[in-house]
Amino acid sequence: MKKIVLMGNPNVGKSVVFSRLTGAQVIASNYPGTTVDFSKGKMRLDGDLVEIVDAPGTYSLESSNKAEEVAVKMLGKADLIVNVIDATNLERNLFLTLELLESKKPVVVALNMWDETKHLGINIDVEKLEQFLKVPVMPMVALTGEGVNELVGRFNSACAPEGMKTKSEEERWVEIGHIIKKVQHVTHRHHTIWDMIADATIKPATGMPIAIITILISFWIVRNIGENLIGYVFEPLFDLYTPFAMSMSNWLGHGFLHDLFIGKLIDGEIEYVESMGLLTTGLFVPFGMVLPYIIAFYLMLAVLEDSGYLPRLATLMDTLFHKLGMHGHGIVPVFLGLGCNVPGALSIRTMETRKQRFISATLMAISVPCMAQIAMIFGILGPHDLVYVLMVFVTLMMIYVLVGLTLNRYVMGESPEIFLEIPPYRMPSAITILKKTWMRIRWFLTEAIPFLFLGVLIVNVLYAIGFLEWLGVLFAPITEGWLGLPKEATAALLVGFLRKDLAIGMLLPLGMTAMQLVIAATILTIYFPCVATFAVLLKELGVRDMIKSMVIMIVTALSVGGAMNFILIGA
């Protein structure tokens, strides 16, 4: 099958072009480095099925991070290259274009974001550009789909440009200067009030307060959407479901099957969080407690991503993150990780060095709880007092900074400085945001819920054979003696490997005090990532670094847990 590879600088809209061509849905955002691995899709071209590959963005064919390496590898396998260019940024995009032309592969150039050139006062002579590059050039607007069919129409006529010699870097820049002079005309544009507002969000004096307000408002919105979805949608649904579950319970009678599907009745009633049956807790935790917050979080994240705010936040946070051995881009794994640690772990590829990747992966695994877990922390601690919820988060933030400072000192290697393009602000489109949110929710439904069911199943089996009790006794010196928790909490730590949300739910029937719950919830975040995250981290870090990372996690969990027990409870 013919292979068409999309290549271009970061944040030029390759993923949007990819979606347009294949109809496949991939995540696209307004910040560089959203695509860290390639995605494949298929499209029909004159009746033949061809494969389309969306490569990560790269500034040149000499890669400077792992994501770019992937892009360069994809080039070798291409039968046709679609070079996606940001038309508002023609000059610097042409460097990669010239490199691609020298690769002696057929190239078609897609001049994306064509609509934005007009109000930026940029005028590009497409015909002349075609003459210079000797390959088809097609203006387009991937977001609206304008020009997509015309682009596809040129795929078959594309051939490798003739007489392209390999040039030195300097020669390329000279040629680009020459081309730009002939094909592009820019009318000078004065700075508007909008530019001043945009600048205010990146200057420290104004940007910091704006960042704090933005983050607080975002959390407030997430909480409100989440709570309202629970109160008005999901809880009423479960109220309708309860009579059905109760009759199921009566029909099953007593015994293992009842325990497995319905779980334990408490005062003759189903308690959705505590009963621990597949059809009670197994459904309620994901749908009644976690999903509403997942929806809320991903809606908010999509708005932040597509507006172009995240690179600005990265700039503002750079000084702090540099002290932790990373640079400002380190906020990306944190933000993605707050949704789910798996995409967070994947995004560490955009960091340049091993040291940065190791630190950002370890810190994320230790102190960034995913939304499923956060929802459950709110669920069990919220009824006590919001102060307790806050205690968990403040502790985790402190750990992030303290462990980061330590790792920066002792992990060998370079931590290069930030070097990040700041994209212009864009108005997020409602349809794109809904689509993207849906894709991420679908991921949660298909990937996370099976694990949750598996978790409930395992708990029931292990409980029935007496393993959990045995494990509790075995670890009692640590849980009871050191952490000040009931020995049954060991079971939650075990289940936490599978799903942390379920694990936190398991703390509820243990009758702990609010302080004990704070300690348990914090340790559950720190001690180990869930199995899905673990698998990704292992792949990204390699066995040796993963083992080091795990040692750090366990040591941190034990020392923080012990310290909290000492300070909060005074053991």
Next chain:
Amino acid sequence: MILVETAITDIETGKAATIIKLSGGYTFQRRLRTMGVREGKIIRVITKHPLNGPLVVEVENRKTTIGRRMAQRIMVEV
């Protein structure tokens, strides 16, 4: 007019200058150039973050955040 060669980090916030020379490693220089920071371009300092934090510069209407030590390798003249 006397031209003074200086690093972009010494340019006042809000002021512009012309890039005359890049120093530092080969890969680093190429990255700067592919991100638009090249000899002959006019570069404006949008902001400098405190505590040796990064600079935000603008070249041809595009903003880039650059770490302080990297920025010291961008020589400009006013």
